[in-house]
Amino acid sequence: MAFSRRSLLVLCSILAVSFSCGLNMPAGVSISRSEKMSAQGLQRFLDSSPEPHHATYQSVKKLKELKFEELDERHCWKDKIKAGGRYFFQRDPVLGSSVVAFVVGGKFDPSSEKSGGFKVLGAHTDSPNLRVKPRSARSASGCLQLDVETYGGGLWHTWFDRDLSIAGKVVIRNDDGVVEQRLVNLERPILRIPNLAIHLQTAAEREAFKVNKEDHLQPILATEVKKTLEGAAPPPPSPTSSDAWQKAQSPLLLTLLGSSLGVDPSSICDFTLSLYDVQPSSLSGAYDEFITSARIDNLFGCYVSLEALLEYVRDGEDVEDEDISVVALFDHEEVGSSSTQGAGSTLINDAVGRITRALDLEGRGDQEARVRRSMVVSFDMAHALHPNYPSKHEKYHDPKINEGVVIKTNSNQRYASNLVTTFISREIGRSVGREVQEFVVRNDCPCGSTIGPIISSLTGMQAVDVGTPQLSMHSIREMAGVKDVSLSIEWMKAFLKEFRRIECTIQPSSN
């Protein structure tokens, strides 16, 4: 390609103000190599976790690499847990969309009055998306479609005109009668929800672009003509499968799933499938200071919680620890947390009870006393100050991207933060030399909620709601800060390290 003299001059001037990995950054936003590496780690997690089962699988993979031992909820844990040990379990490995990992401190003493509490980092694996309905086949106007259902409160207009694929879990009945579950990810764009051309919309329709969630979000899989030309005949129903279930599915969908998994489509008996955007995450902005991706809410929280625990272990901090450090990643937060594997389930109480009983072999431990010495950090994303909608933010509580962890407070208990836990959280920020940011919602705005109040009320543990500022929450393409990844991990690690020391300085109420 030839360059004109003018373009060469422009190129030289650009090179003069840039260096190998991007533009020179103003001092306040400089991003270090390690901060960028943490952000790239988050990108890998986001890209390989198109839905909650994959997010759990990726988390379990990391735990296994660090020699965390898997426990099975269906078996007794007596004699299985000891001080200095690292463990994890999945709520019903069959469902596999939530996971709890824990590390028993090397100095855990079951009889100690001053230690042996739980330090819990909690986040959620799910994000709003579209899910394939139990009877998936649908066609209209010469197009083969899939019937989908909305999951959670998505910004649905952002799902139009995106290249969509499918991922999830599939149940397969083998010839020998054994029923298997397999993760599936079709990876390539096979679906699209097209916008209606502007020419076909009235002025009023253009002004109020409203999505009917039943009629307008059904994606197109193929044209019927193409299917006929390709001769993609429906797979014959398997004698071992439910005919009625098979017949209600899109044959093309079963064929795609079967070829991705290397199985006969007729052996597929059930599935839970989510749609997702195939565009991978990016570092964006003039200084590469933003991460743009789907599912930042709340795979960001899952990633930083787990990384904090793994780094804590890698650094050997757990050897001197007297407490139990826990990371709990729950499914179904976006739809209220009431499920077998959501924060509203027995999951966390079961974990606390079973760990306590397994460790307190002489029966001297007291679960209620341990709970009172515990604290939960519920990490979920926070609303960054939006430059185009500043009036939507409370003026004095305006979190900014790339300025670190935010404490979220709400007097109406939409967040679990209280007098003691916010104090401890600020002290943790000071211990790493960085003040935390604060968020409250405006009085004339509705407020979201998190797993914080749910876990706190179920377990009786004190809790704080924290997060990292982001924009475009619940869009198919969200936006957060590169620096905030390592700042969050640093704060979470400091919580694991400093909680007991800070908590011990607080005297009981004197009146």
Ligand SMILES: [Zn+2]
């Ligand atoms: Zn969330």
